[in-house]
Amino acid sequence: MSNDTLQIRRIGIDTYHENVAYLNRECAIYRAEGFQALSKIKVCANGAKVLAVLNVVDDSSIVLPGELGLSEQAFNQLNIAEKALVTVEHAEAPESMDAVRRKINGERLSQEDFDSITKDIVDTRYSKMEMAAFLVATGQNNLDRDELLYLTRAMLESGERMNWHEALVADKHCIGGIPGNRTSMLVVPIVAAHGMLIPKTSSRAITSPAGTADTMEVLAEVNLQPEHLHDIVRQYRGCLAWGGTxxxxxxxxLLISVERPLGIDSQGQMVASILSKKLAAGSSHLLIDIPVGPTAKVRYMRQALALRKLFEFVGDRLNLHLEVMITDGRQPIGLGIGPVLEARDIMKVLENNPDAPFDLRQKSLQLAGRIIEFDPDVRGGQGYAIARDILDSGRAMAKMNDLIQAQGAKPIDLTPGTLCHEVLSEQDGVVTHIDNFQMAKIARIAGAPMDKKAGVDLLKKLGDKVHEGEPIYRIHAEFPADFKFAQKLAVGDSGYTIGNEEHILKPLVPFY
Incomplete structure (x- = not known):
C-alpha cells in the first residue's frame, strides 16, 4: 500500500442519507493534509468517487491509521470491495452555496440558482448542515410564488420521470396531519376499478404512526422494483407501493432527511415536495386533500385557501391538472391509528361491513368521486354515485385483492398488539375535542409504525356520549417498554376533551 492510499473499511453505521467517512487521528494522510472533523473530503477509487463528511476516530478498533472507514450509505455508493485502495483529498465547497448565502441575505433566486443547488445536493456536495441552511433560508414565507415554481421544477429534474404513455394518469395526495386518514387504500381500488390509471407510490411514515406504504405492507409487499411496478399498473390499472425504489x-x-428532525415544515417546501414527486411519477391529474382543524397541519381556512392558490399556481405552470379539496380535519379519520388497525378499517370498508368507520368510507367516496370526474366521459356531480356503486358492488374489494396478489400477498393478521390499556373517561358528557397531534404521538410512542400491531383504537368520536369510567380508546403495543411510555403519555394528556354538546367545534367545511 502506497503512502497516499488507504484501505476501505466498511463501518456498519446507517447515517441516513449522508455520506460519512472515518479517519484515525494517527493516520499519516490525515496529519499531512490537515483535515479537520466535519470537513468534506473526496474519496476516489477506480474512477468512482464519493463526497463525504469526515469524522475523526481515536479508537483503532473502529478504524486503523492505514484505513478509511465508510458509513453504509457511502460504502454502497462507492460500490467497491472492502480493503480496496482509495485516495482522499479535500473536497471543493459547492459553488451553489453562494446562492444560499444570497437567499439568507434576502435576495431573490433564479431558476439557474435552484438548478445548481439541487444538483449539488443530489451529488452529495452538501452536508446536512448546509442543507439545513438552505431549508431555513427558503422556509416559512421566504419564497415568492415564482421561486416556488423554480424550486419545484429543479426538484422534478433532479431524478428520473415515469411515462405511462396515457393522456390521463390520476393521483391523490393528502398534506397529512390527520391520524388514520388512510383514504388512498380505498381511492386507488375504486378508481382503478372504474378503469382509470392510478399508480399510487406512497411514502413511509417519518413522524406519524403510519404512512400508506406502512399500512399496505400489512397486506402485501410494497418494495417493488420499477419494472415490476410497471407490469402491475399495466395489468391492474393501479398499485399501492413504496416510492423509494x-x-x-x-x-x-435528502431534504426531508433534514427537515423532519428539525421540525421544519414550511408551506413552500411542502408544495414543491408534493408536486415534484407527483409529476416525476407521471401524474397528469392530481387531487390534493387539505384537512383543516385546530390540531391539523392547517388550522385556519385562510391558510387553506392560500395554500390552494400556491398549489394551483405551480401546477398550472407545470401542465398538471390539479384540484384541491378542503376537508374536515377536526379529528382522526376512521377508528384505527397504526398499520394493523388502519388496515382493519380499510378491509371493513371494502367488505361493506356494517361496523366499518362511516367517516373513512364517506371521505374516500368523496375523494374517489372527484377523481373519477377527471374522466371526460363522466359528467360533473356523477363521480360520487359511481364510486359508491363500485364499492357497494364489491368491485373495489376485487380490485384490491388483485393488487394484493400482484404485489405479493402476505399472511393477513389484523389482530392488534396483545398489550392493551383502556383509557377511561373522567366524567359524563360528550366528546367535544380530539387532539390529532396527541393521538398520533401516543400511537407512535406505543411502537407504530415499526411495530405494525401497535397503535390506538378509538372507541369514541366527536359528539359521542360517554359516561365516567367508560373506555374512550385502547392503546395497543407489542413491547412492555413502549406500552409503559404510551400509558404514561395518555395519563398526562388523554387527547380527549369531554364536555357539553354546545362546545363541539363546528366543521369549517361542509364535508361528508
Whole structure:
C-alpha cells in the first residue's frame, strides 16, 4: 500500500442519507493534509468517487491509521470491495452555496440558482448542515410564488420521470396531519376499478404512526422494483407501493432527511415536495386533500385557501391538472391509528361491513368521486354515485385483492398488539375535542409504525356520549417498554376533551 492510499473499511453505521467517512487521528494522510472533523473530503477509487463528511476516530478498533472507514450509505455508493485502495483529498465547497448565502441575505433566486443547488445536493456536495441552511433560508414565507415554481421544477429534474404513455394518469395526495386518514387504500381500488390509471407510490411514515406504504405492507409487499411496478399498473390499472425504489425527485428525500428532525415544515417546501414527486411519477391529474382543524397541519381556512392558490399556481405552470379539496380535519379519520388497525378499517370498508368507520368510507367516496370526474366521459356531480356503486358492488374489494396478489400477498393478521390499556373517561358528557397531534404521538410512542400491531383504537368520536369510567380508546403495543411510555403519555394528556354538546367545534367545511 502506497503512502497516499488507504484501505476501505466498511463501518456498519446507517447515517441516513449522508455520506460519512472515518479517519484515525494517527493516520499519516490525515496529519499531512490537515483535515479537520466535519470537513468534506473526496474519496476516489477506480474512477468512482464519493463526497463525504469526515469524522475523526481515536479508537483503532473502529478504524486503523492505514484505513478509511465508510458509513453504509457511502460504502454502497462507492460500490467497491472492502480493503480496496482509495485516495482522499479535500473536497471543493459547492459553488451553489453562494446562492444560499444570497437567499439568507434576502435576495431573490433564479431558476439557474435552484438548478445548481439541487444538483449539488443530489451529488452529495452538501452536508446536512448546509442543507439545513438552505431549508431555513427558503422556509416559512421566504419564497415568492415564482421561486416556488423554480424550486419545484429543479426538484422534478433532479431524478428520473415515469411515462405511462396515457393522456390521463390520476393521483391523490393528502398534506397529512390527520391520524388514520388512510383514504388512498380505498381511492386507488375504486378508481382503478372504474378503469382509470392510478399508480399510487406512497411514502413511509417519518413522524406519524403510519404512512400508506406502512399500512399496505400489512397486506402485501410494497418494495417493488420499477419494472415490476410497471407490469402491475399495466395489468391492474393501479398499485399501492413504496416510492423509494423509483428514484423520483431524489433531492426531496435528502431534504426531508433534514427537515423532519428539525421540525421544519414550511408551506413552500411542502408544495414543491408534493408536486415534484407527483409529476416525476407521471401524474397528469392530481387531487390534493387539505384537512383543516385546530390540531391539523392547517388550522385556519385562510391558510387553506392560500395554500390552494400556491398549489394551483405551480401546477398550472407545470401542465398538471390539479384540484384541491378542503376537508374536515377536526379529528382522526376512521377508528384505527397504526398499520394493523388502519388496515382493519380499510378491509371493513371494502367488505361493506356494517361496523366499518362511516367517516373513512364517506371521505374516500368523496375523494374517489372527484377523481373519477377527471374522466371526460363522466359528467360533473356523477363521480360520487359511481364510486359508491363500485364499492357497494364489491368491485373495489376485487380490485384490491388483485393488487394484493400482484404485489405479493402476505399472511393477513389484523389482530392488534396483545398489550392493551383502556383509557377511561373522567366524567359524563360528550366528546367535544380530539387532539390529532396527541393521538398520533401516543400511537407512535406505543411502537407504530415499526411495530405494525401497535397503535390506538378509538372507541369514541366527536359528539359521542360517554359516561365516567367508560373506555374512550385502547392503546395497543407489542413491547412492555413502549406500552409503559404510551400509558404514561395518555395519563398526562388523554387527547380527549369531554364536555357539553354546545362546545363541539363546528366543521369549517361542509364535508361528508
Amino acid at each position: 423509483a428514484k423520483l425527485a431524489p433531492v426531496d428525500d
